[in-house]
Structure formats: C-alpha cells, structure tokens
Amino acid sequence: MAAESGGAHPAPGGDHPPPGGSRPAPGDDRPAPEREPLLLEAVLSLGTDLELRTALQDLVTAATRLTDARYGALGVVDPERSGGPRLTELFTVGLDEAAKARIGDLPCGDKGVLGALLRDPRPLRVDDLAADPRSCGTPAGHPPMHSFLGVPVLVRDEVFGDLYLTEKRGGGPFTAEDERLVRILAAQAGIAIGNALLFENARQRERWIEGAAAVTTALLSGARSDDPLLVVAEQARLLADADAGVILQPTEEGGMEIVTASTHGDPADLVGATIAPGSPVLEQLLGGEPVFVDDSATDPRMTTHVRSRFGPSLLLPLQSGGRLIGTLALPRTRGARGYTSVERQLAGQFASQAALALVLADARRSRERLAVFEDRDRIARDLHDLVVQRLFATGMMLESTQRRAVAPEIGTAIGKAVDELESTIQEVRTAIFALQQPPVDAPTSLRGKVLKEAAGAAAVLGVTPSTQFRGAVDSRVPEPVATRLLAALHHALAAAARRPNVSEIRVHVDADARLPDGRPGLILTVDDDGGPDGTTATSQWPL
Known part of the structure; x- marks a missing residue:
C-alpha cells in the first residue's frame, strides 16, 4: 500500500491513480442490515483500549472487515513537517512482513492518490487506480491494487491521518455505502484516537518529567556526577527512544564536537566527530536554536561522518541564563518514525531543565573544591607554622645537647635522633607541598x-x-x-x-x-x- 514509488509499508492504492480523477458524490445508500452489527461492534471496540498504537491498528482491521477490503492502511500525518503534511507512520492489514520488505521505505504521501488525499482531506473513491491520471506508479514488489477508498480521520477538527482501503473482494469498486460506513467509523475513531492521544501524551509527559527529575537528582546529589554530560545524554536517549544520546560542545576553531555519547553499541566512533565551521546548521546550534531533522543521512545541513547511520534527529540547545553549555542531539536509526510535535516539545523542556541542573551541579562542585582548597591551605599552614617549627626547634636543642654530651654513645644516639627529625621535617614539607596541589587536576x-x-x-x-x-x-x-x-x-x-x-x-x-x-x-x-x-x-x- 504505497502511494508513490519508494513507499514502504504499503498504503493501499497510494501509487495507483483513481479513475476519472473525480470524487463521487455520496450516495443515498443506507447500511445494509447485515453490516450494522459489524459497524456497531467496530465502534464499540474502538473505545475499549487507550493504547494509541493498538487503537490505530484496530481501526484498520475494522475498516477492512466492514468494507470487505483485501488491503487496509492508516497513514499518520504530521502537518508540521517542512514542505507540507507528510506521512510519518503506516499501520497496515493484508500485508505480511515479507511483502512490506519488498515494497521498501515508508511513502511520504506527497504525490499520487495519497498526495491528493493529503492536499484535499475529503473522502475519495476510485474504481481503478491504474486508470487515474494522478497515478505515479507503484514500487517494485507492490501487490496489484485497483479499487480504492480513502477517508480522512479527524481528531478535534484536525487531520490526524488518512484511512486507505483497496482491492474490494469480488473485484468490484467500493460503493457509496462502503464510503458512508467508513466515514461513520472514522468519525467514531476520531473520538477514540483523541482520548488515546490524551492518555499517550499524559504518559509521555510523566516519563519526561520523571526523567528530568532523575537527572537533576543525580547531578545535584553527586551520586553519578563523575561525567554529568553522560548522565544527561543517557537519560535523554532512553526517554526519546533514540538510537543515541549525544552532547556537542563548541570548539576553539568555531565548530562543534561530540564530547560524550550514550548508545546501544560502542560510542567510540561518535565521540570526537565534529561539525566543521561553516556548516549550515552550525549557526543555529551556536545561537542556541533547536534543529529538527527528518533524515540525518540525506539532510544537506548535517556534515558529520556518522550522519549516514541515523534518520530523524533532534538537536536541542543546553543553555541556562544565557550560557550555552552545548547541544543535546537525539538521533534515531534510519527508517524509524519521526519525532512528533509533543516529543519535540517535551525534549526541549528536558534540555532546558538538564542545562539548569548542569549549571547548578557545576556551581556545587566549584563550592566543594573551594572548601577543599581552603581546608588544605589551613592544614598546610598549621603544619608549616606549628609542626615544622617545633620539630626544627627540637632538632636544634638536641644538637646543642649532643655537643655537651660526655659519653660517646649518648652523642651517637642524639645524632641519630637529629637525623630522624631532619627526615621527618622533609616528609612534612613534602606533605605541605602535596596539600597545596589541586586535588583533581593533573600535576x-x-x-x-x-x-x-x-x-x-x-x-x-x-x-x-x-x-x-x-x-x-x-x-x-x-x-x-x-x-x-x-x-x-x-x-x-x-x-x-x-x-x-x-x-x-x-x-x-x-x-x-x-x-x-x-x-x-x-x-x-x-x-x-x-x-x-x-x-x-x-x-x-x-x-
């Protein structure tokens, strides 16, 4: 079910044009009595599960049963993508994994019959896709599809996605009755999907809030602050379901460099990768602006040598109080679903809170270092002013006594004691010197x-x-x-x-x-x- 060549998870009829190029007017048919129980069952089942992805898959399954379609798909639309609305996910019925693999990548929906439905979100029936002038061909490996029925799914008066049905069993076209049934189903599904979206968004917000709180606690408690940037990168990767969590910081040459990374594999090939000065995306990053990338491998703004490994990416500023600490990048693997507007917003809020936690943690460590320095200076002064002076005075007294000693063995014993005192003074001075060195810096x-x-x-x-x-x-x-x-x-x-x-x-x-x-x-x-x-x-x- 792909709407244009290169589509992966096929969208029924997506690449096949509808015959005649016109939208049939709704008929006066009423649902046949034998299909009313199916419609009622489908409507009731849609409201029983608040799990969004399950609800979407149930909708496609119910629509194919209701219309006796061989193939069905629901394409989720992202209206905020650059270049106009595009499909970001596809839920299908009638295609196994082998068939999906043969078809290839997810269709973007910007051409073909799918593109027509995206541009004009009204119900669309096509008797023969191959004869429709809007057709742009089907990908290799795509099963043959002729009849087509497309209906938009609205959530709170906004297009959430499009429901596609193709290949009505028996070889005939979809009827006005089929269209009306699916429109009723889509209207009810919009309510169920709206509820599932609210539940999903609430769960996402809860996860991101808990994750941000965990980062703040870890950094400010000092429990895991050996590498504060890695703490942020790792937590963000888990929350965003990303393939990697990466922190970039400005370089002296005017570029940006990956200084730490959390990933499923070895991060060594990521750490050290640089964005060279002059990169189109660099000005935004250094200016503290977020950057959203649909596909890192093909986006001309991305210039690092590791970009070919990743697809959708978020690049978020880590800044607090006008201070830019760096950039948090959250790339997903190629072919993974893109970030939704809610995910972008939540990730941006997480980055702002993490940046504040990093600044506070750095201030706390500075205060702790200062307290250590002051304590070490006090101990060094006490050792120098009290201990060394007293040891030196004791040594002088023993040397004077040695000169007055009558018995040779007493003089020898006193001499050994003086030598021990001199050795002790040297060791104390060494300890004083060590106390004056910064405790964490390399000497x-x-x-x-x-x-x-x-x-x-x-x-x-x-x-x-x-x-x-x-x-x-x-x-x-x-x-x-x-x-x-x-x-x-x-x-x-x-x-x-x-x-x-x-x-x-x-x-x-x-x-x-x-x-x-x-x-x-x-x-x-x-x-x-x-x-x-x-x-x-x-x-x-x-x-």
Whole structure:
C-alpha cells in the first residue's frame, strides 16, 4: 500500500491513480442490515483500549472487515513537517512482513492518490487506480491494487491521518455505502484516537518529567556526577527512544564536537566527530536554536561522518541564563518514525531543565573544591607554622645537647635522633607541598608528578612510599631529565611490588647532588625492606 514509488509499508492504492480523477458524490445508500452489527461492534471496540498504537491498528482491521477490503492502511500525518503534511507512520492489514520488505521505505504521501488525499482531506473513491491520471506508479514488489477508498480521520477538527482501503473482494469498486460506513467509523475513531492521544501524551509527559527529575537528582546529589554530560545524554536517549544520546560542545576553531555519547553499541566512533565551521546548521546550534531533522543521512545541513547511520534527529540547545553549555542531539536509526510535535516539545523542556541542573551541579562542585582548597591551605599552614617549627626547634636543642654530651654513645644516639627529625621535617614539607596541589587536576610540577606516581603505587604495594625532596627540584630539572626520572621511579616501584614482605619504601629525589665525576646532578634513590637485606635502586643524571 504505497502511494508513490519508494513507499514502504504499503498504503493501499497510494501509487495507483483513481479513475476519472473525480470524487463521487455520496450516495443515498443506507447500511445494509447485515453490516450494522459489524459497524456497531467496530465502534464499540474502538473505545475499549487507550493504547494509541493498538487503537490505530484496530481501526484498520475494522475498516477492512466492514468494507470487505483485501488491503487496509492508516497513514499518520504530521502537518508540521517542512514542505507540507507528510506521512510519518503506516499501520497496515493484508500485508505480511515479507511483502512490506519488498515494497521498501515508508511513502511520504506527497504525490499520487495519497498526495491528493493529503492536499484535499475529503473522502475519495476510485474504481481503478491504474486508470487515474494522478497515478505515479507503484514500487517494485507492490501487490496489484485497483479499487480504492480513502477517508480522512479527524481528531478535534484536525487531520490526524488518512484511512486507505483497496482491492474490494469480488473485484468490484467500493460503493457509496462502503464510503458512508467508513466515514461513520472514522468519525467514531476520531473520538477514540483523541482520548488515546490524551492518555499517550499524559504518559509521555510523566516519563519526561520523571526523567528530568532523575537527572537533576543525580547531578545535584553527586551520586553519578563523575561525567554529568553522560548522565544527561543517557537519560535523554532512553526517554526519546533514540538510537543515541549525544552532547556537542563548541570548539576553539568555531565548530562543534561530540564530547560524550550514550548508545546501544560502542560510542567510540561518535565521540570526537565534529561539525566543521561553516556548516549550515552550525549557526543555529551556536545561537542556541533547536534543529529538527527528518533524515540525518540525506539532510544537506548535517556534515558529520556518522550522519549516514541515523534518520530523524533532534538537536536541542543546553543553555541556562544565557550560557550555552552545548547541544543535546537525539538521533534515531534510519527508517524509524519521526519525532512528533509533543516529543519535540517535551525534549526541549528536558534540555532546558538538564542545562539548569548542569549549571547548578557545576556551581556545587566549584563550592566543594573551594572548601577543599581552603581546608588544605589551613592544614598546610598549621603544619608549616606549628609542626615544622617545633620539630626544627627540637632538632636544634638536641644538637646543642649532643655537643655537651660526655659519653660517646649518648652523642651517637642524639645524632641519630637529629637525623630522624631532619627526615621527618622533609616528609612534612613534602606533605605541605602535596596539600597545596589541586586535588583533581593533573600535576604540572615534577614534585607533584613524583607524589602522584608514589600515591598510585600505594594501591598496588599496600603501603604508601615515604617521599623526600632536596634542592630546587621543580626549577633545576629540565623536562627530558624529569621524564627519565619518572620512568625510573615507575620501574623501581613496580620492582618493589614484585618483592615479598615489603612493608616500607623510601623515595628520595636530590637535585643538589654531586655525581661521582664531580658534576652537579640529580639522583633518585628508592629503598625498600623487601628481601633478606632490603633493596636499593639508584639512578642519576647530570644537570
């Protein structure tokens, strides 16, 4: 039942022209008594199910039984499509899946007999489609169809769709009585479909509201905020029944790039795809305007290399308070049904609320980071002003006592205590330095990188290495030497992890060292207590 070539889910007589090209005037026939029970049964059955798709399929089935038609179809019309009203879905009777596959894509309804009914939504009867001048041919694999009856289905005085019936059994044309019966059925169906639409829209709104609330809760509670954009993309994909949920953000070059994606498969081929500057759709996206696409694969505005995979798509701005965070894209697979006006509206509202949640979540994380920084600064100041000063003063007192000690063994013991205090002071200063580093950012200094490497090894070793620095490590060590030092440190810590019974590891980085040949240099020493006598790994580089 396709109305024009290329139609998929055939619409009866869609591509076959009606003979004579005129609409017969309604006859004075009255429903035959034997068909009145069928009509009554069909009318009653239409109001028993609030499930929209079930109600639409029941309507087509009832109409074919009522008129003794071999094939029937109901084409759902989207009046808001660019270029005029078009069919977005087709519910059929009389065609199995194999026949639908042979016919091909869904007819758009812009030509042929279906197009005539879309342009002039009044009942239309055709005795022989093949003889009608409006015919534009049938797709390959389409079953032969001759007689045709088309009736619009109105919901609250607006065209919801068109009911198509073809091939009256027995070979004759549809009669005025058939037309009247179907018009009565379509009028009653309009009421039932209106109720089902209200129920369907209410359920959709409930789902989208619950989904938006779930995103807001997840982002603001911090429960799933490791990747806030992915939370939004995943929830939107599920709500929209889309093949993917994608977030795009502006690039420095003036384009937009997919920064995160939620999809049924591997999102790796989506992340990183870019819309180059100059793309026709880019100005709308950067301006925060929504973009609705009927078919991403064929729309010239879509330029990403992944567009061929998708069909209907929504591209919605994520903006709040004049701030554009990015664009939420919700593409469906090729051949999938298009987005309805209600879905577009609900998705737009979801995007606005999600953008607000992202802004609030970002502000919350900034406040938390600030509180952490302030707390770390306070601890670092306390360590420096109180602990280090007291340890230093204690060391001075012990050195003075050592000079006055009479017994050599007492002087030696005091000397060891002084050395331990100096070592402790170095470790406290290292801890102060670590506290001054941003907790979530990657370290940029050599000290920070060494500390990060040691902290990472602690998870494997089960013990946190003690780390000490001597000299101007960050300013004296060039980048190539720093890279080699980090590699040597990683190797030494990995070797320590393989040794049994390691309970203590000491890392010492000396930028004031003298190499054996007298040159100034950098020496890395990693000691551990594993093995019979412990192990020491030493690496050195000239500076």
